[in-house]
Amino acid sequence: MEYYHVILFLLAIAIGISAVAPKIKVPYPVLLMIVGIIVGFIPGFHYVPIDPDVVFLLFLPPLLYDATINMSFPDFRANFRTISMMAVMLVFISMTAIAVVARLFIPDISWPVAFVIGAILSPPDAVAATGITKSLNLSHRTNTILEGESLINDASALTAYRIALGVATGGIFSFWEAGFEFIAAIAGGCLIGAIMAIIFCYTVSKVKLENAAIISLNLMLPFVAYQFAEVLHVSGVLAVVFMGIVIAKRAHKNKILSDITRVQSKPVWSTIIYLLSGLIFILIGLEFPQILRGIPLTTVFSLMISAFAIFFIALIIRIAVIFRHKFRLDKIISIVNSDGYSEKVSPEHAERMRQVKPLTLKDAFIIGWAGMRGIVSVATAIALPVTLANGEDFPQRNSIIFLTFLVVILMLIIQGMGLPLLIKWMKVEVVEDDNPEIME
Incomplete structure (x- = not known):
């Protein structure tokens, strides 16, 4: 009961801000975070600390599941090569680049700790992406790519984080062991997600349950799948995401949920996601003044410089990798449209490939710009251990947490507030009949 009244107060603020944000043309998550920072500086305010376990178990599963279950499976499948490239290759490139910048700008930091920072700050956040882009004038395919990337990249980033953290706390890095752990985390998470989805679909289709029971069971699923996967040391994020994909596909194909159940469950999920999303961003802002008070003033300026450097790189x-992807896709399309290509493949395959639509320069730039970090990075930083395996303090733990907050705030403010202006300046138009791209 210690934080009961504070949580109610913050929820009331979040609800009030949702009415103000559209009028002042500021993205809702950004405004929530700014207000949280202001409230956090009020003397004597009983702030609510962010508990990483609560974030990963209470906040993350339902937010991921809701975003996945509402995503079109055909669109996700058609864009999967693009999404997987961004969720894996781009994450590891970003992690390496951020680690190099951290090593250069932060004094006396080791390479393992630098890679821990890189893993923390490499994945764009699903909550931040959907919270800022859902009300903007983006094409359906752009939204699908951004949301799909942010759903999957947490798995690769958190796996990389565990490996880097193990080395930083006294372990020995092995490329083969790290690769096996990464593959096992992905495969295990997908397997658990598929099993949970099959159990749910079978139960709903074979057992006569009331609508309220089905909705309650559906609400429990992401929490159970995430926790089950984490207990087995595989990716809880991918377990939730893959489960949502399978359920969405089977629900659409086999109609396992009645129309009445769908209608009744939608407002339940909408309310839960609305409250959780609002609370998350205001908690990020609220935590910042507390972290700032624990940082020596002599290091604040250098950490701010480091945060700007990491944000910039x-x-x-991200923009460079996205544009490389676009030009590679353009090259594939030019080959497909050549006469020689049609002679080497079947007419059906040639016709399907000719329907591939390239990323426009506007799409590529917007996808590159809209890569904000958020609550996952913050929770991962706060979850850093206090001590190493030998009992010594974890090197510069408070500075890493403060740096993470700075980068997240910079990205949410600069990229989040800049995205609507960028869309308006580029005169981006929504094309409702976007053809999905197919990467080879």
Whole structure:
């Protein structure tokens, strides 16, 4: 009961801000975070600390599941090569680049700790992406790519984080062991997600349950799948995401949920996601003044410089990789449209490939710009251990947490507030009949 009244107060603020944000043309998550920072500086305010376990178990599963279950499976499948490239290759490139910048700008930091920072700050956040882009004038395919990337990249980033953290706390890095752990985490998470989805679909289709029971069971699923996967040391994120994909596919194909159940469950999920999303961003802002008070003033300026450098390099790397992807896709399309290609493949395959639509320069730039970090990075930083395996203090733990907050705030403010202006300046138009791209 210690934080009961504070949580109610913060929820009331979040609800009030949702009415103000559209009028002042500021993205809802950004405004929530700014208000949280202001409230956090009020003397004597009983702030609510962010508990990483609560974030990963209470907040993350339902937010991931809701975003996945509402995503079109055909669109996700058609864009999977693009999404997987961004969720895996781009994450590891960003992690390496951020680690190099951290090693250069932060004094006396080791390479393992630098890679821990890189893993913390490499994945764009699903909550931040959907919270800012859902009300903007983006094409359906752009939204699918951004949401799909942010759903999957947490798995690769958190796996990389565990490996880097193990080395930083006294372990020995082995490329083969790290690769096996990464593959096992992905495969295990997908397997658990598939099993949970099959059990749910079978139960709903074979057992006569009331609508309220089905909705309650559906609400429990992401929490159970995430926790089960984490207990087995595989990716809880992928377990939730893959489960949502399978359920969405089977629900659409086999109609396992009645129309009445769908209608009744939608407002339940909408309310839960609305409250959780609002609370998350205001808690990020609320935590910042507390972290700032624990940092020596002599290091604040250097950490701010480091945060700007990391923000800049992460943004540049992302845009560069996206544009490389676009030009590679353009090259594939030119080959497909050549006469020689049609002679080497079946007419059906040639026709399907000719329907591939390239990323426009506007799409590529917007996808590159809209890569904000958020609550996962913050929770991962706070979850850093206090001590190493030998009992010594974890090197510069408070500075890493403060740096993470700075980067997240910079990205949410600069990229989040800049995205609507960028869309308006580029005169982006929604094309409702976007053809999905198919990467080879």
